[in-house]
Amino acid sequence: MMFASNGVVAAGWFEGGVFAAILVLLGIAGLIFMMVLGFFALRYGKLWFQAYMSVADVSPISLIRMHFTKVNPNVIVQAKVMSAQAGLSISRKNGISTRRLEAHYLAGGNVMNVIHAIIAAHRAEIPLDFDQAAAIDLAGRDVLEAVQTSVYPKVIDCPDPARSGKTTLSAITKNGIELRVRTRVTVRTNLEQLIGGATEDTVIARVGEAIISSIGSADTHFRVLENPDMITRVVLSRGLDAQTAFEIVSIDIADIDVGENIGARLQSDQAEADTRVAQAQAERRRADAIAEEQQMRALVASNKSALVLAEAEVPMAMAEAFRAGRITASMDDEE
Template sequence: MFDTFDLDLGWRILGIAACIFGLMIVASMYLTRGRWLWTLLRLRPVSPLRLFLIWWRGGRPDRYATHRIAAMKAGIPLTPAFLERMAAMDSPAGADQLMSDIVRSHKAEISAATPENLMDLRSGGLDTGVLVSSAIRIKQSGLPVDLDHLITHQRTGGDPGVIADAVLTARSHQISLGVERATAIANAGKDPVAAVYQAMAPVRRELEEPVCAVARDGIELRIRAGVSLKLNLDRVVGGYGEDTVLSRVRQAIVTAVSGAKRHTDFLENPGDLVQVIRGAGVARDTAYHPPAIDIVEILPGEDTGARRRARKAQDDLERARAEREQKLIEIEVRRTEMKTLREEERCAFDSGLAREFEEGKISLAEYDRRAGQGPRAGRAANAAETAASGESDMDSYMNSSKYDGLDGSIR
């Protein structure tokens, strides 16, 4: 009786366990959408309890199984904890993309792109797909992969694909350009691909306006020049741009023409002007190699020497006119002073004559005679005396007590 009871209990327990196991298998198949059977056939089945916990925590058990299958196929030893983190990601497409990036970086043997590193980058908002694709392209070209510079460039808003394009383009044209230099060029605000093409083929720039300069003989020259700029990739970062080169070319043209004795020196031999410009070091501390310079046109302009002489003659004429006007004004002032002086002399003479008549020193007839003659008779007598002494009437006047001297004023 006891043995029969134990057998029945054992069968019941075994049946219950089988039912539970079957339910777990059905649940695992349901949660993984049939992918659990593939892991079972590979003898690496996923624990149904783990799948249930993933589902209970809000994860995707089917994603867990899918990623584990992909890792098993690629031979990547991913831990269950890492797979659970991927299954708990908000975006299933993002988790699938991350798994694809992990598989591709593993096949390409990019040691820096570890699963944990890619997971952290994906969690930080970076596009690991573009990052891994760029690293794989650089790796396949035979160049060393500097993943840290690509990551830093993408964190600053750059595109790692552009860096890969620049590096591969430079390698195809035998130009030395690494990832570090390409990212530095991009971070400086320049297109690295365009920089590579400009390093291969120079870009021609013409001066916007003719450069006007005057030779020592006074003849003006109007010169139009072109400059072929070839980029130096080693000096793109920290070097001056093309505006500096063009400004230096203009300055060199002005300096060369201004130092020429005759304007025909460069008008007849433009090559001499090109040599002078090249010797001025217009590409110093810039991002370009020494440029090729060509003179497009040289035209003689205005004869500034003749214009300067004509202007000087006009200035001399204006100065002579101003001096003449000043002299006329001085003569008029002198005339006014002499008139005032005569009136003062007349008044003094009349008052003196009246005083002598009142005092009875002269008679009425003498008064009338002297009043009719006026002070001229006295001046005539004085003039005769001064002429005898060798002085002129003007000298006598200027030496008189009423003339002040330098400014011609009356005391």
């Protein structure tokens, strides 16, 4: 009986020790949990409270997740607060949600630039959603500058001295007069074609080509000087902004100067070239005549030498005839 009672007491002590150990472990785990919660509360409590007061819909779990995914929570919270205060949709399903902002941040995008662009477009009643703005930003384009250019059109010089080093375009009318033209092209961004659309260089090149072609089709330079708008009307009708990131608002002729008489200079150069060709041909004919004269003189000298040789052979032939008896002295007596 004593042994049985001792066993029950030992079992009770064992069970009590295990229970106490479990309680200690739970207490330590709870303490660690509270310390972790206290750490995150001290670090991100102010941000969460700011988002909560701004109705920005940023949960504490999202802030803790940003800590472990190396996302700057200050940027995300500021972006959500700006979006909410600007009246943009921050719905978790199809709006500017925390998850979408985190994804754009992790992809290397400029979150604040995208939010500023969307807010500016919203204020200007320009259709621009988050996906489109994020795609433009990740493509390497400045989406905020694109929206600003849509609101306030941009003026481009054609030609641009910073790109080509030239200040005017040189074109020639049909009567050969050179006209030096400087134009200004007003453009605004075409957000729908910003991704994959051609840049300013293409617009400048197309406008310059069209202006030169329009001036070249004019009969005289007086027509261009009298009606400079004839150039702009023709250029605008060609749809030069197709497949570009811009929409051409207007093309204005800033300055036209009359240059050289290129046609007369070309004719003078052609006449001089023709004169040189004629002189070369005459010199060639003279050289051929001199060469032919020298050949004839050589032929005459050759014939004279052949005659002398033939005359030298006559006495020898007569002597040979005398020796052979073909010629006798009786012939002299008959005479």
